[in-house]
Amino acid sequence: MKEAGTTIVLGGGVGGVVAANALRKATGAEHRIILIDRQPVHLFAPSLLWLMTGSRSARQISRPLGRMLRKGVEVVCGEIDMIDPRTRRVRVVQEPPSGDGVREFDADYLVVSLGADLAPESIPGLADAGHSFYSLEGAESLRQAVRRFAGGRIVVLTAAPAYKCPAAPYEAAMLIEHEIRRRGLRHDTTIDLYAAEPGPLGVAGPEVSAGVRHLVESKGIGFHPEHQVVNVDPAAGRLSFANGAIAQFDLLAYVPPHRAPRVIRDAGLSDETGWIPTDRDTLHTRHPGVYAIGDVTHIPLIMGKPLPKAGVFAESQAKVVAGVIAAEINGTLNQTWFDGHGGCFIETGGGRAGFGAGDFYAEPAPQVRLRSVGRRWHLGKVLFEKKWLWRGI
Ligand SMILES: Cc1cc2nc3c(=O)[nH]c(=O)nc-3n(C[C@H](O)[C@H](O)[C@H](O)COP(=O)(O)OP(=O)(O)OC[C@H]3O[C@@H](n4cnc5c(N)ncnc54)[C@H](O)[C@@H]3O)c2cc1C
Incomplete structure (x- = not known):
């Protein structure tokens, strides 16, 4: 068992929130978990399409990140402007009212989930x-x-x-x-x-x-x-x-x-693809104790294209990384690996949707099936959204 330490989760989007929650559940309270994002709110991006059509408001699809505190996750609001992957040191610039000035944090483990910049x-x-x-x-x-x-x-x-x-x-x-x-x-x-x-x-x-x-x-x-x-x-x-x-x-x-956030490029975490290369099973980067998940990663598939960027993958990768880190902290055997499975709803309008899902790690090419359009897939997305916004954060 390792001594209690600190995990810093960079980014409070899909991957970051899931990683912080999963790690909190899997480790004792003496292990600090700090989540950092420039935004004080978490946005459920899949519902932007419903916001666009007028069936959701911004308030309905966002939640304050500060809610994570009640689960035992410390939340810092500020711009991450430096990451040193060798020392796992992070610098954050805070503007009033969240803070005033520059703060530095040191971690035993870093989980990078900073998404893609537009x-x-x-x-x-x-x-x-x-x-x-x-x-x-x-x-x-x-x-x-x-x-x-x-x-x-x-x-x-x-x-x-x-x-x-x-x-x-x-x-x-x-x-x-x-x-x-x-x-x-x-x-x-x-x-x-x-x-x-x-x-x-x-x-x-x-x-x-x-x-x-x-x-x-x-x-x-x-x-x-x-x-x-x-x-x-x-x-x-x-x-x-x-x-x-x-x-x-x-x-x-x-x-x-899209491109990787500037701080990722400055840190030397990205490769010639512009994104962070990781181990495809554990999401470990080439730096000890540093993991990357979600849209910021580049995971090549055997068919020559990279794994698509999607929340469903960010979510399952977050759970895997939480499992890997918790196993190391708790001195147990890691039993979680990212397996490339995922699916997504495809809204077609009028309260109907299709659903595509499968195994993206299948060889020689991903095995994905598209289910026929109907009301049930639309209702599935509505239920998923409700669960995410009420229980996920
Ligand atoms: C319109 C739309 C519809 C979508 N629908 C689906 C869907 O149906 N199914 C699906 O699986 N996926 C969907 N996605 C994709 C999904 O939202 C993303 O793949 C997912 O959010 C990726 O998670 P992430 O944690 O990697 O990044 P994000 O969720 O983007 O989180 C990154 C976080 O990092 C923060 N950040 C970045 N840089 C800094 C910095 N320097 N300092 C501080 N904070 C920083 C950002 O503020 C952000 O909160 C959709 C996306 C969009 C836009």
Whole structure:
């Protein structure tokens, strides 16, 4: 058994909250667990799609991170601006009212779950031209824009081929289509999805990809794969693509390019992929005592593409890392490994959804199945959301 020490969890999103809770349950109260995030609230990102359609408010899908204190997790609100993975020292800058100045923390174990930063500025004109439903502010402004929309051309765009939750832009297109039809504007509106990638959910295999494409196209949404946007003209409402194509829009909803947070890159934790390489079973990085989970990681699959970035994986990786660390602290044998299994709901509008799930570590390629669309999968997501927000944090 190791002497009681400290685990610092960096990030209070999906992976961070689950890791801190699981570790708290698995270790004695003498082991300190500190969770650090720049935001004082935890946001349930899958519900941003419902916020976009007006069926949720920001308050309904967020919870104060301070609630973790009652479970025995210390919460620090501030910007992590330095990580030394060799000494496991972390520097945090706090602004009033959370604090005033710079604080340093030392850990026996570091769990890095800082997610992916959104980088709309990497495509000229994009940030001024449309609404990113990948952030709270963007989803709110998109909701207002859809409400004001009186007919015309709607474009949903993925501005880079790899992004978290590969289903989300396809869901967004179908949810917007449903909303436009509900308001009687469908005959006056074209809806197109321009994707940088070759097809939906490519890592899940050709059957799932074709299935999701069929769902989208059966709603009269034009699908244009392999269109990498290079420039956006906000005044003219025009997208220019690397293949020479041009598209006009009156309303633009987009997924911005992603990159690892600057502090990760500065710490030398990322590799040439831009993300943190980890052991695929234990999520251990190349630094002793330092683990990385969730969107910030890069886990190559044998088929040549990386494991998709999704909350379902961040959650199960968090539980694995908590198990690995707790086993070391408690002097027991580790019995948890990340096995690459996961699934996600695919909202199609009108209170209906599909569900794709399977084994992403299967060889030679992931084995994933898409279940047919129905009300039960939508209700499943509603129940999951309620459980997460009332019991998860
Ligand atoms: C619209 C949308 C729908 C989605 N739907 C689904 C779904 O249905 N199913 C699914 O599995 N996944 C879904 N996802 C993806 C899922 O939300 C992410 O994969 C998941 O949140 C990743 O967890 P994480 O802990 O790695 O990162 P995050 O949850 O993003 O957490 C990272 C945290 O780190 C903090 N942070 C970053 N840098 C710093 C810093 N320097 N200092 C302090 N704090 C910092 C951030 O504030 C954030 O709280 C969806 C995402 C979006 C945007």
